[in-house]
Amino acid sequence: MHIGTVRTALFNYLFAKKHGGTYFVRIEDTDKERNKEEWVDAIWRDFEWCGLMPDKRSRTSEHLDRHRELLRGLVEKDTAYVSSEPAKDDPERTVELVRLRNPGKELTFDDLVRGPITFDTTELGDFVIARSIDDPLYHFAVVADDGDEGVTHVLRAEEHISNTPRQILIQEALGFPRPVYGHLPLILAPDRSKLSKRKHGASIENYRSQGFLPTAIINYLALLGWNPGTDQEIFSLTELIDVFSIDGVQKGGAVFDVQKLEWFNKEYLLKLDSHEYQHMVRNALPMEIAELPQFDEERLQRLLPVIRERVHTMKEVAEAAQAGEYDFAFAAPHPDADLLKWKKDATAADAIPRLQRAAEILHEADFSSAETVKDALWPYAEEIGRGELLWPLRVSLTGRKESPDPFVCAFIIGREETLARIEKACDTIGR
């Protein structure tokens, strides 16, 4: 499902809930050629995942008998007629198309987001409404179904604005009531073209597979082309129902900004309870991490919270793991002597006494949390200068120039391993 479809669904959902209506989605599968059962299944699965499952659903293809009956009625009344003409794809062949007798008048409808919109329908001519009595086209089927299914409000994408007059014409021919139409602004790519699934990966599946949370996507999408009139940005679906108003819907198209989505995702990641969060990270972590020499469940358990504030999405977790950012937890590094050298040190060897003193302290320290490790080390760090101790210590434990702070690292790997790595670092420098 296209991300734009999700937003359209969201606004329909919010509008319906806000007004005590029924949130209704119809699969418009008039074109048999272009429909596959698994696509329809995928659509419902996406709705489910987003938390936007409709109150009521239907499918155009199930109403064929009724469409035939309605079409016959129009032809009998002579508001539509069957016309024999050469087939478009093969001019040798003759086909019989059903065309609407267009009264050719000026027509105005009151758009829920844009106000009155006027068209001259003359230019539409006697447009085709069915390939045959048995084969209605989209415009006809939609109007017939809307009427039969009691649709009162239609919220759809802006690209349908110019379809609306022809649908109203069919409606009037059928004698069906006119629903209220509202056309939502388009979601745009950074170059301001229409956001496309193929070109821009704008499918919900794409974002799901990157590890975005449905709650974050919904929240972001709600604010794309709508605003509550306050500075609040974080909304649950229920809160959205509460504050939603169609007046806050923007008229112009909105550029989809992944960075802002990522920000929302991080916010929602931070809100997750630790069970949900752990489940996600475990799935995102590559299998290879379990093959690291010191891998064990307790260390993983201590590492997990550290990951959370450093990533926006689960894809980033996988990438960071791939880049070896979490390896320190399960494998002793081979620290580089140059890296171990604090910027004020003349040579790396200057750091050895400080590391040795740290080892002495840690030998006695309480390793029950990162905090207690810090409490043990802190007075000495203050005494000699923080960077002097903290930099070489961190490099000893992780071998990297970017990592969580040394107290956290020490806590994750435990006393024994911490002392072993400090010793190893001193050896490295000594050689």
Place this chain on the structure above:
RNA sequence: GGCCCUAUCGUCUAAUGGUUAGGACGCAAGGUUUUCAUCCUUGAAAUCGGAGUUCGAUUCUCCGUAGGGUCACCA
């Protein structure tokens, strides 16, 4: 091209016929326990152009300009 829609920081947007044009993301600088991240503070950054109405317009009107949608025997 015809018809239709739209126009505030890079992006999403707020606001009023009179404001230092506000917020968020991103960006930059500084700070918070060294690095990364988090967090905090500060900063740079916008009313498409031209007429008109008005004491005054970013806001109202018109004309341009730009962008978008649509012109099917697709949906």
